[in-house]
Amino acid sequence: MTKPRTLFSRRFWMKSFKRLLLLCLLSFIGFWVLDKLFPLPIEDFEQRSLAQLVVGSDGKPLRAFPDEQGVWRYPVTIDEVSPLYLEALINYEDQYFYSHPGVNPFALTRAVGQAIYHGEVVSGASTLTMQVARILEPHEKSVSGKLQQMFRAFQLEWHYSKEEILTYYLNYAPFGGTIEGVEAASFTYLGKSASDLTASEAALLAVLPQAPSWNRPDLHPQRAQKQRNKLLDRLAEFGVWSQELVDDIKQEDVWAEYNTQPVIAPLFSRELVNRYPQQRLIKSSIDRTLQAEIGWSVLDYIRGKEEGMSAAVIVMDNKTSLPLVYIGSADFANHERAGYVDMAQALRSPGSTLKPFIYGLGIDQGLIHSESLLLDVPQSFAGYKPKNFNEHFNGAVSVSQALGRSLNMPVVQLLNELSPEYFYTKLTNAGLKLSLPPNAKPNLSIALGGGGANLQQLVGLFSSLGNAGKATKLRLHSSESQRSYPLMSKESSWIIQNILWQIPLNNQISHRYFSANKSIAYKTGTSYGSRDAWVLATNEKVTIGVWVGMTDGSFSVNNSGRTTAVPLLQRILNILPSDWIKPIQRPGTVTVADICWPLGTLASMQTEGNCHKKRQAYLVEDTAPVTLSDPLSSQWSHGLLTIQVDPVSGKRVNPQCFDGAIETREIALWPRSLEPWIAKPFRSEQLLPELSENCRNHINFSSPKIAGIDPDSILYAPHEAQQLPDIQLLAEGVTGQLHWFLNGRLLDATLMSNNSVSLKALDIGRYEVVVIDETGAFAELKFQVQQ
Known part of the structure; x- marks a missing residue:
């Protein structure tokens, strides 16, 4: 059986x-x-465009750009998410995620049994895979919908690994509103990447997808905290986190904000997104703290300026050529100021900002040293007649004075020696190709802003003064190659930056934001019509560029580099770390020595009689070039004039009028162009020996005179009047074009007729009139006006 x-x-x-x-x-x-009949619509995930996020150097957001549907979704991998979040998520949502085939049969049986017993759904049975399936293909809450979800879960497990399924969840899980994915949620609610989550934050985000709108921490912090604590209890029960840790976390209140659109460096972020449209998370070099602080300072500053005015600021790290601060406009949200226009990329006239490089190249070419004698006098260069900003001329000036005071005539004089073509080529090779009018060739006007450049280019160029003469190109992202362009020698770059470093920032400016212990080498610039105000500053650590002006390029009132851009630079320096602002060490090949005017060479190589003025200069390897030639005197060879004298009387002679013994001498004379500006003891008539009586008939002694008022006259204004009627003066014995000066100020051509000038409505005071002809001959007249 x-x-x-x-x-x-x-x-x-x-x-x-x-x-x-x-x-x-x-x-x-x-x-x-x-x-096969109903394949996974996985392309729905792939077709969902991801938002783009630009973050600063600390990984925190600068600006976010949603996808086409306005959804904020930032890509992230498992490795880029905090392990604390993964622990909290898996142990709360799906403890057996790595062992079930997409559906947990035990959880499903439990859920069905509880629903039958209680007559309603008590607990869910959704696995993380099933949640991904529902995100991929939403369905109604019904039996058929649940079966469809289970089928899709099996498909997901069949075609994809656990890591891939979890990655889908991390990127597409709903977190309330238009927020999808843990990375977007972390940035939106907590202002940080999911890789930096604390245990409390990880637990909070892990529970949100259960009921994202109901538990939104920015709207319902108490509900969110209750759900977070529920998760924490489960983690303690499962032994994932210790009870001590859980108790500590529960002491923390839930706090969050809803910030999908951070607006820090908005124009810079927009440019990065345009350059890298396929890159969803773009990490930049921007220092968020400095960017925000300087941005607020720029905004506060520009609000006090006229409507329509904006500003742009770049702070570049010289070592990396990457921006630490990039402010394209002063007020991004202000349409009246065209805040949406990135003025750091706008082509504008650079004004005087290129002058330092003309002087630097002049040193490298052996034409000048730091104290070379230059001519700040009226000159014409093939019809080009520049003036200084204040329309005054200063006569004899050194290179350091001319650059420090941003005088125009001396730099044009030097550029004429270098040639505009040479300078333009050097700039081009250094990364700055000036924008010129169509078919135009480089000319002398480029020394004073005759061309177009933008702030990005000028920052790269100006960094050469802080980087041993090597310019760079500002790169907006670390993936761009870094380039270095040799522009000047390390010696000339140091000499030029040292001159600029000596210029006080608070010169004639009182500003409460200025910190007196912070100095930096800087150069201002102002374009024609005060359209653009510039200041470029540099040291070994950083290069700073500031532009202030009207975004539409229109004229502005009292807008200049000194009065408008420098105060903003002072604010910036006050925000930057103190150890960033310090002088650059002088190269050992830059020496210090005494030189003499007017010759310009070493004092040790000159006779005492020829050294009229001694100055201390920075030289490259003890080399002191002679003073540049005088355009008004072909006989003046770098200051030395050869004369013949009677050795007995010491008077000047020549073989045509003297038959005795003749002695040849060399006398140092000042350039003839400077005669009206230098002291009388240094004028040629005082330096040259008296002419012998026998030779006076061989030389024309006629000299210019000013007729119309007797010298040293006192003129009286009419009774009870403060001004004189118009005075007509006539220049006699002059040649060619004339320049008239009143108390050192060049008079307008409209006041002149032939060889005369009209002085209109003179106030009570002392006056000096000077007229200079095109040969350099001049006449002076002094008088007073009294009541």
């Missing part, structure tokens, strides 16, 4: 096993067929 029953049992189980195998096979085949 036992054997038949055993045989029956064996046959029963064998038959059942075969039926089970057949059922599994048929199920597999059915699943395979359904999988």
